[in-house]
Amino acid sequence: MGGKRTVGIGMDYSATSKLALRWAIDNLVNGGDRLIVIHVQSSKAEPAQKELWEDTGSPLIPLEELKEMHILKQYGLTRDPEVLEILDTVSRTKQVDVVSKIYWGDPREKLCDAVEDLKLDSLVVGSRGVGKIKRVLLGSVSKYVVTNASCPVTVVKGATISKS
Template sequence: MGSNRTVGIAMDYSPSSKSALKWTVDNLVDGGDRIILIHVQSGKSDHAQKKLWEETGSPLIPLEEFKEMNLSRQYGLTPDAEVLDVLDTVSRTKGVKVVSKIYWGDPRDKICDAVEDLKVDSLVLGSRGLGVIKRVLLGSVSNYVVTNATCPVTVVKGAVMSKP
């Protein structure tokens, strides 16, 4: 894909989304690239920021600001220490710029909206590994996004081991 790419990663801090992040860092991004973590909060959330940014999503949040603890109060989001460590490491060692953006609503729609809004070159997301019955009843975010996103989508299944 070349350098200076923008790679979106759908992040909900589940094991599968952490695997998607690790896979992206190990296999996809390089110096000059940008990672945008895409968070989708429940539409039922009542934070003041939701009322302000519900239609467009939050402003882009740089990694330095994202690491601050007031993020949970401001956006109702608590960053995971393991995720922050991976992001900090890729930022320092590979020179990858890392930002986050928070949306509110249905993850299927909002992830596809983010692809359009942020002009990502590629999107990576984890798969919860639902069985056929649960996938039919609950719907699969990854299936929906693969079908409807306007960029290439990589779905990472299961745990991904880091390179030695």
């Protein structure tokens, strides 16, 4: 047996981040592993929380606490029953330790910081598949993380929607 691993999932509640979560659970996470759901909030988040945890990110939040509305509100997160159900199921069926951590700032930089801070063995992120112009102007979070993270990064792509 290969030892317990720590796998991070970049979560912004988009369809592709949910696909990334499912992919990681189906293809990467084993029983006994730790799954850390990483949220990166914008700089507009609650000033008190941002000031308190801006440099280090929030403390690790256990899955049971993540289900509580007042905890979600405290960190400026939105309740997503689908994500909570997925996390609860993997926790019960695979005996995976599920926790969450919130950072504030640029998702590209904060996801790379999380790799170091949390000593991730692997990181899984979704790719929104933005067009070339948006990618040039805004940069691709997944491309940046793949290039700069110090652990293996898996990018899960969603179905592309062509615009006419």
